[in-house]
Amino acid sequence: MDLSAVIGLDASRAVDPASYAMSGRAPGAAVRPANRDELVEAVRAAAGERLGVVPWGGGVALSWERAPERYDIALDLRGLAKIVEFEPEDLTLTAECGVTIEALRDAVAARGLELPMEAAKAWGATLGGTLAANASGPRRLLLGAPRDRILGARFVTGDGVAARSGGKVVKNVAGYGTHRLLCGSHGSLAVIVEASLKLQPAPEARAAMIYAMEAGDVADAARWARFPRMEPAVLSVVGSAIAMRNPVFAHGTAFTVVVGFEGDAPHVEAMCAATRDALGTPKLKLAGASALTLWQHLADLEELMGPRLTLTSATHTPAALAAWATGDGAGATGDGAGATGTGAGANTAAAGAPSRPPLDRAVFHAACGKLHVFPHGADVEDGAADAPSPDVDAMLLELHAKGFALTNARGLAALTPPSPPSSALRVLREQARQALDPNGTFALAR
Amino acid sequence: MSWTSDHLAELRALLGPDGVLASDAALFTYEADALVLERTRPDVVVLPRSTDEVAALLRWARAHQLPVTPRGAGTGLAGGATPEFGGVVLSVNRMDQVLRVDPERMLAWVQPGLVNLWLSQEVAKHGLYYAPDPASQQVSTIGGNVSTNAGGPHCLKYGVTFNHVLGVTAVLHDGSVVTLGGEACDAPDSDLMALIVGSEGTLAIVTEICVRLLPKPEAVKTMLFDFTTIAQACRTVSAAIAAGIVPAAMEIMDRHTTTLVEEWLHIGLPTDAGAVLLIEVDGPAVGLAVQVERISALAVAEGTRSTRIAKDEAERASLWKGRKSAFGAYGRSASGFYIMDGVVPRTRLAEALETVYRLCEERGLEAGNVFHAGDGNLHPHVLFNADDPVAQKSALEVSHEILRMCIRFGGTISGEHGVGIEKRPMMSELFAADDLAVMGRIRDAVNPDGRLNPGKILPGGGGCREGSHADAREHAHAGATFVPRSHGGQRPREDVEGPWI
Numbered sequence: 001m002d003l004s005a006v007i008g009l010d011a012s013r014a015v016d017p018a019s020y021a022m023s024g025r026a027p028g029a030a031v032r033p034a035n036r037d038e039l040v041e042a043v044r045a046a047a048g049e050r051l052g053v054v055p056w057g058g059g060v061a062l063s064w065e066r067a068p069e070r071y072d073i074a075l076d077l078r079g080l081a082k083i084v085e086f087e088p089e090d091l092t093l094t095a096e097c098g099v100t101i102e103a104l105r106d107a108v109a110a111r112g113l114e115l116p117m118e119a120a121k122a123w124g125a126t127l128g129g130t131l132a133a134n135a136s137g138p139r140r141l142l143l144g145a146p147r148d149r150i151l152g153a154r155f156v157t158g159d160g161v162a163a164r165s166g167g168k169v170v171k172n173v174a175g176y177g178t179h180r181l182l183c184g185s186h187g188s189l190a191v192i193v194e195a196s197l198k199l200q201p202a203p204e205a206r207a208a209m210i211y212a213m214e215a216g217d218v219a220d221a222a223r224w225a226r227f228p229r230m231e232p233a234v235l236s237v238v239g240s241a242i243a244m245r246n247p248v249f250a251h252g253t254a255f256t257v258v259v260g261f262e263g264d265a266p267h268v269e270a271m272c273a274a275t276r277d278a279l280g281t282p283k284l285k286l287a288g289a290s291a292l293t294l295w296q297h298l299a300d301l302e303e304l305m306g307p308r309l310t311l312t313s314a315t316h317t318p319a320a321l322a323a324w325a326t327g328d329g330a331g332a333t334g335d336g337a338g339a340t341g342t343g344a345g346a347n348t349a350a351a352g353a354p355s356r357p358p359l360d361r362a363v364f365h366a367a368c369g370k371l372h373v374f375p376h377g378a379d380v381e382d383g384a385a386d387a388p389s390p391d392v393d394a395m396l397l398e399l400h401a402k403g404f405a406l407t408n409a410r411g412l413a414a415l416t417p418p419s420p421p422s423s424a425l426r427v428l429r430e431q432a433r434q435a436l437d438p439n440g441t442f443a444l445a446r
Numbered sequence: 447m448s449w450t451s452d453h454l455a456e457l458r459a460l461l462g463p464d465g466v467l468a469s470d471a472a473l474f475t476y477e478a479d480a481l482v483l484e485r486t487r488p489d490v491v492v493l494p495r496s497t498d499e500v501a502a503l504l505r506w507a508r509a510h511q512l513p514v515t516p517r518g519a520g521t522g523l524a525g526g527a528t529p530e531f532g533g534v535v536l537s538v539n540r541m542d543q544v545l546r547v548d549p550e551r552m553l554a555w556v557q558p559g560l561v562n563l564w565l566s567q568e569v570a571k572h573g574l575y576y577a578p579d580p581a582s583q584q585v586s587t588i589g590g591n592v593s594t595n596a597g598g599p600h601c602l603k604y605g606v607t608f609n610h611v612l613g614v615t616a617v618l619h620d621g622s623v624v625t626l627g628g629e630a631c632d633a634p635d636s637d638l639m640a641l642i643v644g645s646e647g648t649l650a651i652v653t654e655i656c657v658r659l660l661p662k663p664e665a666v667k668t669m670l671f672d673f674t675t676i677a678q679a680c681r682t683v684s685a686a687i688a689a690g691i692v693p694a695a696m697e698i699m700d701r702h703t704t705t706l707v708e709e710w711l712h713i714g715l716p717t718d719a720g721a722v723l724l725i726e727v728d729g730p731a732v733g734l735a736v737q738v739e740r741i742s743a744l745a746v747a748e749g750t751r752s753t754r755i756a757k758d759e760a761e762r763a764s765l766w767k768g769r770k771s772a773f774g775a776y777g778r779s780a781s782g783f784y785i786m787d788g789v790v791p792r793t794r795l796a797e798a799l800e801t802v803y804r805l806c807e808e809r810g811l812e813a814g815n816v817f818h819a820g821d822g823n824l825h826p827h828v829l830f831n832a833d834d835p836v837a838q839k840s841a842l843e844v845s846h847e848i849l850r851m852c853i854r855f856g857g858t859i860s861g862e863h864g865v866g867i868e869k870r871p872m873m874s875e876l877f878a879a880d881d882l883a884v885m886g887r888i889r890d891a892v893n894p895d896g897r898l899n900p901g902k903i904l905p906g907g908g909g910c911r912e913g914s915h916a917d918a919r920e921h922a923h924a925g926a927t928f929v930p931r932s933h934g935g936q937r938p939r940e941d942v943e944g945p946w947i
Contacts, residue, residue, distance in 0.1 A: 087791060087793065088688075089684055089687060089688055089792070089793045090791045090792050090793050090822075091687060091792075092791070112690060134632060134636075134637070136632070140631060140632075141631065144605070144609060145631065145632055147632075147636065147637070147640055148605065148608070148609050157884060161880050161883070161884060162880060163878075163880045163881045163883070163884040164877070164878075164881050165881065165884075165885070167789075167856075167857070167858045167876075168791070168856055168857075169789045169790065169791055169821075169822055169856070169857045169858055169861075170789075170792075170821050170822070171597050171601070171606065171789050171818070171821045171822070171823045171858075171861035171862060172789060172858040172860070172861065173594055173595050173596075173597075173644055173860050173861065173862055173863070173864050173865075174858050174859050174860045174864075174865055174869065174873065174876055174877075175865065175873065175876075175877065175881075175882075175885055175903060175904075176641060176644070176645055176885045176888055176889075176903075177595070177608070177640055177641060177643070177644050177645075178641070178884065178885065178888065180608070180637070180640035180641065181637050181638065181640055181641040182637075183637060183640070184632070184636065184637040185637060200692060201687070201690035201691070201692060202690065204690070225550075228550075228551075228552060229552075229573075229661045231661065263729075263730070263733065264729075264730070264732070264733030264736065264737075265733075266730075266732040266733050266736075267729070267730040267732055267733045270730065270732055312630035312631055312632055312633055313630050314548075314551045314553060314612075314628070314629035314630040315551060316551065316552075368631045369630050369631055370631065370632070403630075405628060405630055405633050405634055406634065407632055407633070407634060421635075422622075422623075422624065423622075424618060424622035424623060424624045425624045425625075425626075425635065427618075427622070428618065428624055428638060428892065429635075429638065431891040431892050432638060432641070432888070432891065432892070434891050435884070435887040435888040435890070435891040435892070436884070436887070436888070
């Protein structure tokens with residue numbers, strides 16, 4: 001069946017469904033509307049036909065996601081890729097959802113500004129996708145989440161109503177913050193069509209210090225105690241199996257730790273000196289544009305492997321990982337995954353200690369407490385199916401016991417949440433869905 | 447339903463005798479917030495102490511189908527805490543505890559009735575503070591701040607209330623309790639929390655709040671520049687931003703305001719200046735001197751007549767006192783005035799102000815301006831003789847035109863006080879019908895019988911289905927807060943400088 005015809009768009013808007021496979025499963029059809037009107041028309045028609053729609057940006061995360069039961073239409077939003085309004089002196093920007101993070105970053109950098117958003121594969125990740133995932137990178141605490149930076153949005157509800165909330169100015173409390181609700185909704189409530197963002201000036205200086213560390217150093221709470229109040233831009237811990245994929249990180253130790261600062265040059269210098277006092281001389285120090293490139297490398301790490309758990313902790317130092325970095329955590333079998341060193345840790349950890357999060361396959365952006373773990377440890381090239389199956393539920397329980405709350409389980413089969421949502425919470429979530437997608441058009445319901 | 451003594455007895459059983467107010471005098475006090483023109487007497491005022499008590503109260507109110515209007519300190523200028531449909535006013539004043547401070551992880555759980563400034567005072571011993579600082583922070587509550595997503599002078603650099611809330615516990619319309627977000631960044635259900643913050647009590651009653659605390663800046667520098675024209679002051683603000691500097695605060699007072707404040711407080715403000723510009727920078731001491739130099743140079747380039755840099759904390763406090771006393775100064779002098787809370791893009795500030803003055807002049811009215819220049823958040827005061835109904839009417843018309851100008855310039859009708867009752871009709875000018883319809887769908891889904899703060903925010907009478915007088919109350923003075931010289935029991939307290947804007 002020609003679904004693109006069914007949903008009322010010209011045949012020239014149909015694109016190859018194979019490009020929109022989710023964990024290997026392609027949709028019935030894929031369309032790429034060329035403008036806002038076509039987008040509204042497509043959603044409206046799909047809703048009328050009771051078709052399940054998944055909005056697509058760059059597919060950076062979605063291609064790893066499990067396809068929903070009703071995967072009828074992939075709605076590619078990259079045809080809407082204009083920067084609508086850029087007011088450098090107001091530090092605001094309004095752009096369509098399909099523009100890439102890299103394109104936005106370049107546009108604002110040309111005027112000495114900083115895009116306060118980070119995304120893995122920024123060359124392909126779109127504004128809409130990054131907002132919908134409320135995605136962030138190593139500088140999450142410094143920049144805020146997309147939800148903190150969005151000023152307003154235009155969106156299309158599941159029954160095809162084009163609406164907006166918020167505005168384009170930096171202070172605005174008129175009406176509900178629906179645009180903030182959509183951040184983190186993963187396209188399950190509405191399609192973000194266009195959004196306005198609050199920008200900031202680029203910092204005068206940036207510096208990155210790269211350390212090779214063993215488990216004991218990472219777990220040592222005293223060594224990190226000062227860091228939260230130093231407000232580092234970056235304080236990220238990279239496990240060995242991930243670090244080995246990029247020559248800039250440490251090889252041969254259990255962890256690479258990156259400490260970074262941004263701001264006035266004398267301040268950055270002072271903070272680097274304080275870091276040296278606490279941690280010693282780094283393996284490598286980068287500054288300026290090289291540091292910025294390193295931040296992107298760090299952001300990219302979360303997309304190096306397939307199925308992924310993303311968790312968040314209020315403890316903003318590497319020592320939050322102490323329970324599993326060294327050998328004394330629950331479910332430990334001698335030396336933990338983190339301590340076994342390069343490469344080989346992946347499978348042994350999964351097989352031998354199924355409930356222990358494999359830290360060699362983890363990235364922890366400690367400055368904001370965000371942890372990405374790849375429980376299967378499959379290589380991008382290998383595909384998830386080849387890896388032995390760890391007990392992900394037990395792993396979640398173990399992480400939860402140490403204060404890590406699950407925010408996203410990408411590409412993983414139904415999990416047993418360590419703290420199931422209350423019935424009141426389920427009702428509230430359902431009410432929000434009813435309000436914005438009453439027909440259940442958006443198939444990736446959360 | 448009619449109100450009976452049984453109701454009071456039931457409430458006293460739920461909340462204790464001290465938790466229920468029903469005397470005439472008490473009810474009078476809760477008729478309105480700082481929008482005093484709009485008054486409705488509630489049937490009862492309740493003062494719960496905990497989430498459980500709020501939940502019990504909401505179950506009770508649901509059983510009796512009574513509206514519930516939450517209230518913090520009542521400093522809002524938009525009528526958000528006015529019990530327009532009677533029923534229950536839920537005051538959070540007895541929920542004023544700091545529940546837990548975690549200095550290491552730099553966060554705190556607080557009850558909604560905690561006064562904003564008290565939190566910073568409480569955590570100062572840990573070298574921490576709570577950044578959002580609405581000018582009313584000496585009296586306004588964190589719960590009230592959450593309900594309006596309040597701003598303040600320092601939100602230019604540090605962001606508004608929402609940016610500092612990590613999690614909330616909230617009671618829904620049927621008395622069920624949810625926790626949204628948590629202590630960590632982006633904790634589960636932060637998206638729903640983001641919807642609740644700023645919803646003016648129309649979706650849920652927030653009973654516990656987890657806020658992010660920040661390390662106190664190592665150093666602060668406060669500067670005051672004076673200019674011949676207000677346009678020069680506005681250009682200096684833009685120049686600072688264009689130079690890549692985001693100060694902690696940038697506030698402008700026009701000549702009218704400066705004169706009123708100086709006549710009152712005698713703190714050495716130049717009364718012949720077209721405008722004064724207060725700029726504060728904070729952060730690591732090592733970078734601050736350079737920032738002060740750069741900003742001063744920009745002000746000189748725009749033609750500042752003088753530069754004053756606070757030498758010590760006392761002088762800094764005095765400069766801020768001048769700024770934060772502006773509202774009180776107007777209250778002392780004008781017989782009546784309307785205040786607006788509009789926002790325009792920062793780059794159009796000078797043009798917007800010119801329009802404000804011109805619109806007023808055309809009608810023979812005087813205008814004063816004191817505003818958060820860095821954010822483009824204007825608080826024009828349109829002055830008139832309260833005994834002259836013709837003048838009052840034209841002042842009201844001017845106020846509407848000023849807000850329409852804000853919309854036309856790409857801005858909005860409220861930067862920090864919320865929509866409440868008074869800006870409700872302006873919502874249809876700011877938003878299209880479909881935009882408002884979707885907001886209505888959200889309210890109707892989460893607050894299905896419309897009893898949580900009924901009628902607020904959305905035009906057309908709002909959600910209280912048993913209410914009959916909603917439409918009649920779509921009154922004429924939308925978008926501007928009328929403050930007569932004597933306005934009964936709700937006058938801003940004299941003992942706290944009256945810092946309300």
